[in-house]
Amino acid sequence: MGVEFIYPEFEVIRNDERCIGCRVCERQCANEVHRYDVERGRMMSDETTCVNCQRCVSLCPTRALKIVKSDCTLRENANWQNDTIKEVYKQANSGGVLLSSMGNPKPMPVYWDKILINASQVTNPSIDPLREPMETKVFLGKKPEKITRDENGRLITDLPPHLELSMPVMFSAMSYGSISYNAHASLARAATKLGVYYNTGEGGLHEDFFKYGENTIVQVASGRFGVNEEYLSAGAAIEIKMGQGAKPGIGGHLPGMKINDEISKTRMIPKGTDAISPAPHHDIYSIEDLRQLVFSLKEATNWEKPVIVKIAAVHNVAAIASGVARSGADIIAIDGFRGGTGAAPTRIRDNVGIPIELALASVDARLRDEGIRNDVSVVVGGSVRSAADVVKAIALGADACYIATSALLALGCHLCRSCNTGKCNWGIATQRADLVKRLNPDIGYQRLVNLVTAWDHEIKEMMGGMGINSIEALRGNRLMLRGVGLTQKELDILGIQHAGE
Amino acid sequence: MKKVYVNEDWCLACHLCEYYCAAANSGATDMIKAFKSGKNPIPRIQVEEGSEVNFAVQCRHCDGKACVKGCIAGALSITPEGVVVCDENKCVGCGTCILSCPFGCIVIDEDNHRIAKCDLCTKNHDGEPACVQGCPNNAIVFEER
Known part of the structure; x- marks a missing residue:
């Protein structure tokens, strides 16, 4: 064995006064950090493989553990930080x-935290959402430019297809493969249950979940895994994935060891083969090409x-969104x-985007300037962490938010x-049967419902505080926002004033 | 009557139910005391582990009641609600019930020379049995069926 340069990042601290040797930590750690030493009659640990997921901490019945x-650490160096070395x-x-996995952990600016929300005082009344009606329902889709009437003067109510959301939050794309069957079920x-939508991600739709189709967004990504007519028709909407915030400009790679029987069937690829999503869609090299795919998908699903x-x-996002x-x-x-x-x-994760x-x-400003904002709804994701972030996003111009990490x-x-x-x-980001089992969808789905319901209450509270009783009246209402500690350039881009102005 | 049922789909074989059961029946006020006071508390529930399927087994409070019929000391009886209980003052630890139980649900408490069996925590809790409360994945439920 050669020299190990890297000292384990975490330490397992076990309180022997409390540890009863039940070995639940050992049984629950897939990284095999804990073991029971029979000779010494006590639990031992080797932190080399510990990732600080806190499973052992959460399940320890006597709270004997902390990570x-x-x-x-290595010698302090402001330039060569420990992680860099x-x-x-x-x-x-x-x-x-x-x-790496999950979102960018670097200390980059979080603008949500530098934006403050308004509230009514004296001259305009605030609204109590527990006593008065408060509307958070949202429709996503192309809005008609003007009201049209037929020859008898009746309103023409034919609208392009829309998604109806009980509140402006959806679960964003996570593929079956990257997350487990039970996570998808939840x-x-x-x-x-919530009257919103979840997104299949690019891994196709497991046959067991076709029954949830009315609340499913099916995704078509560059790998085109599991895409067929039945799949496209199963969902309420179709999403073409051109890019992902965590890794703009590159594709995906699900290792062959995760492609078990069920995933192989769902993705329509051989078992055990790597699932590679190319960086670009090989049939899209321009907005015109994208248009062809958009219309092909609409045609394939009867324009419904x-x-x-x-x-x-990315840098030119406004121009891209306009296209x-x-x-x-x-x-x-x-x-x-x-x-x-x-x-x-x-x-890529830490430096791109x-x-x-x-x-x-x-994007919202550009689409308004060009007079095409009503042609599309705008949904934003990429670390929407709370109801406050949702409110700020709506006020900045979003129609709804995608959440995934929070979920x-x-x-x-x-x-x-x-x-x-x-x-x-x-039991979330794994395909190992014994680990997948750890996420019981009966518990998982209820926790998701609780979370989103709680956010809905909070959104209504904040809207009420502003004297707004409909989410429509909050959308793009940037007067409700003020920045703190932002430069004039940042305020200009956000289209908001500084606190105190 | 509400009984304890297991759902093997969700059992992780973490064995926490055994520890919660043993602690609840030990008479100690908390789990650390139960296991750190030199005694060896006996769980009345045991996890059967397989390569793919695991589940916890404890008294089914079944209709057969072979244990009650076979008890030589008259220690086992059925409450009006249907719970099979053991009078620890009468039990002589002969093990007849252990041999006759078709589910293998009764265990011997070596230290006390008598049997230990699930009584649905009727003596320990006023709500759900300890194993049900302690299960992290809803693999053990307490319900009417």
Whole structure:
């Protein structure tokens, strides 16, 4: 064995006064950190493989465990930080591209936290959502430009297909393969119960979940996994994935070891083969090409489903969104650079893309300037963490938000950012049968319903505070927002004033 | 009558039910005391582990009641609600019930020379049995069927 350059990142602290040796930590750790030493009659640990997922901590019946960051660090260096040096060690060891999971953890600015929401005082009344009606229902899709009437003067009510959401939150795309069957089941059941939508991601739709089709958005990505007529018709809308916030400009790679019988069948690829999504769609090299796919999908589904085009927030996002709006898409989904992923090259995740707040503000402004804002609905994702983020997003111009990391947290994710290892101890980002079992959808779906219902209450509270009783009146209402600690340039892009102005 | 049922689809073989059961029946006020005071609390529920399927087994409070018929000391009886209970003052620890139980649900408490069996926590809890409360994945439920 050679010299190990990297000291374990975490330490398992076990309180022997409390530990009763029940071995639940040992049984529940897929990384095999804990073991029972029969000779000494006590639990031992080897933290080399610990990812700090907190499964053992959560299940320990006597709270005898805690996981702490190791204080064994390299010599302090503001330029060469510990993580940077360890990444060099890792690459010197493996010769490979570094892989990471979930969203960008770097201390980049979070604009949501620098935006404050208004409230009514004295001159305009606030509204109590518990006593007065409050509307959070949202329709997504192309809106008619003007009211038209037939020869008898009656309103023509034929509208392009729309999605009806009970509140402006949907579960964003996570494929079956990147997350488990039980995670998908939880999302599907929760979306149905809540009257919102979940998104299949690019991995196709398992046959068991066709029954939740009315609350499903089916995705068509560059790998085209599991795409057929039945699949396209099964959902309420079709999403073309052009990019993902966590890894703009690159495709995906689901390792062959995760392609079991069920996933192979759902994705329509041989068992055990790597599922590679190319970086581009090989039939899309222009807005015109995108338009062809949008209309092909509409044609294939009898013009009954709205088509969403999902793009990553990148430098020219406003111009790109303008092109997408002209491609015939009904909804544009924009994914910010803090969005999550099951696996992405670390350098891409941490350095590519732009914050969703800025992207949203500039897209909304651009579409308004060009007079095409009503042609599309705008859905944003990429680290929408709370009801406050949703309210701020709506006020910046979004029609609805996509949430995924928050949803996974509700299911038990502890953001250990090790999805790419396939050994998720919480049964979410894994295909190992014994681990998948750990997520009981009966519990999972209820927790998702609780989360989103709680957010709905909070959104109504905040709207009421502003004296607004309909989400429509909040959309694009940037006067309700003020920035703190932002430069004039940032305020200009966000289209908001500084606090105090 | 509400009984404890297992759903093997969700059993993770974490064995937490055994520890919650043993602690609840130990008479100690918390789990650390139950296991750290030198005694060896006996669980009345046991997880059967297989390569793919696991499930917890405890007294089914079944209709057969072979244990009650076979009890040589008259220690086992059925409450009006249908719970099979053991009078620990009468039990002589002969093990006849253990041999006659078709489910293998009764265990011997070596320290006390008598049997230990599930009484649905009627003596310990006023709500759900301890195993049900302690199960992290709803694999054990307490319900009417």
